[in-house]
Amino acid sequence: MMKVHADLCVIPIGVGVSVGEYVAECQRVLEEAGLEHRMHAYGTNIAGDWDQVMAAVKRCHERIHAMGAPRISTSLKLGTRTDRPQSLQDKLDSVESRLAR
Numbered sequence: 001m002m003k004v005h006a007d008l009c010v011i012p013i014g015v016g017v018s019v020g021e022y023v024a025e026c027q028r029v030l031e032e033a034g035l036e037h038r039m040h041a042y043g044t045n046i047a048g049d050w051d052q053v054m055a056a057v058k059r060c061h062e063r064i065h066a067m068g069a070p071r072i073s074t075s076l077k078l079g080t081r082t083d084r085p086q087s088l089q090d091k092l093d094s095v096e097s098r099l100a101r
Contacts, residue, residue: 001049001050002049002050002080002082003047003048003049003050003080003081003085004047004048004049004050004053004078004079004080005045005046005047005078005079005080005086005088005091006045006046006047006053006057006076006077006078006079007043007044007045007046007075007076007077008026008043008044008045008046008057008060008074008075008076009042009043009044009074009075009076010022010023010026010060010061010064010072010073010074011072011073011074011075012064012067012069012071012072013069013070013071013072013073014069014070014071015068015069021067022064022067022069023039025060025063025064025067026044026060026063026064027039027044028063029056029059029060029063030044030046030056030060033048033052033055033056033059035047035048035052035053035056036048036087036088038088043075045088047087047088050080057074057076061074
């Protein structure tokens with residue numbers, strides 16, 4: 001089982017200027033999947049098993065299309081490592097400890 005950290009930004013197209021309801025639906029998908037995730041101003045960080053994360057991204061697309069979005073543009077950045085386990089918080093703590101020095 002390969003673990004992945006992802007940075008996901010899903011942008012519905014053809015739905016008007018406000019996309020908050022679509023973002024909220026994708027957050028529900030991630031909650032339902034039981035994935036560790038943290039929303040930020042322009043996307044969401046996700047951590048989990050590769051297959052589960054990719055399945056959740058697909059479900060985000062399916063649900064947003066079902067809400068009436070005719071098009072979706074998604075940016076997805078992925079990172080994997082095999083030398084040790086690392087959570088999203090571990091990554092933040094590492095940088096914050098360096099800033100505190």
